[in-house]
Amino acid sequence: MRGGRARSLSRLIVGGAVAAVIAACAGAPPGGAAPGPAPVITIGFPVAADSPRFASGWMDDREDGRKHHGQDIFCPRWTPVLAVVDGTVDWLLSSPPKAPKGYRLLLRGDDGNVYYYDHLNNDDPGTRDNSAAPRYAYARGLKNGDRVQTGDIIGYVGDSGNAEPWGPHLHFEIHLEKWGKPIDPLPSLRGALARRGQH
Numbered sequence: 001m002r003g004g005r006a007r008s009l010s011r012l013i014v015g016g017a018v019a020a021v022i023a024a025c026a027g028a029p030p031g032g033a034a035p036g037p038a039p040v041i042t043i044g045f046p047v048a049a050d051s052p053r054f055a056s057g058w059m060d061d062r063e064d065g066r067k068h069h070g071q072d073i074f075c076p077r078w079t080p081v082l083a084v085v086d087g088t089v090d091w092l093l094s095s096p097p098k099a100p101k102g103y104r105l106l107l108r109g110d111d112g113n114v115y116y117y118d119h120l121n122n123d124d125p126g127t128r129d130n131s132a133a134p135r136y137a138y139a140r141g142l143k144n145g146d147r148v149q150t151g152d153i154i155g156y157v158g159d160s161g162n163a164e165p166w167g168p169h170l171h172f173e174i175h176l177e178k179w180g181k182p183i184d185p186l187p188s189l190r191g192a193l194a195r196r197g198q199h
Helices: 002-025 186-197
Strands: 053-055 071-074 080-082 087-090 103-109 114-120 153-156 169-175
Touching (some): 103 153
Antiparallel strands (some): 053 071, 087 103, 103 114
16 A cells, blocks of 8 residues: 555655656746746836836836837926937937827837837927927937937937826837847946946
């Protein structure tokens, strides 16, 4: 009887070990563990503000079943928005966007990653009219295909699109290698802010 129980227990242990190896080879996290932390990308900080307020919200649910793929950085309206790496700008609009879209910009980094900026300013100076021309969203003269360097001004913080109820902020995303591969930018943003504080 004891020998039979020992053999049954041995089979259970071996079977469990085999199942764990198969799961590991298939890429399943052991025991339902969460994915590892987001990689830290060396970037500059995307706004010219030393005391911004972060509202994480990474992967929070959004309307229409979407997920929040970025970090929201709250700071005053008209705060300059900066290139976080050397690269080429894209997705600039040549006319005011139609609601619910806002002014946005994509930076194709020389490092192989892409950086997305949203909710740039859409108010004429001294107003809250939501109808400003692109010259008040983007840096003067900036156009699609222009080359920029880390720290260059590329736009201005606002509340265009669906951001008005929450106030001016920059929605910022990092996509590894190509659009559609977002990572949580918070560790990279914290690193950038810490490096700024050292200078």
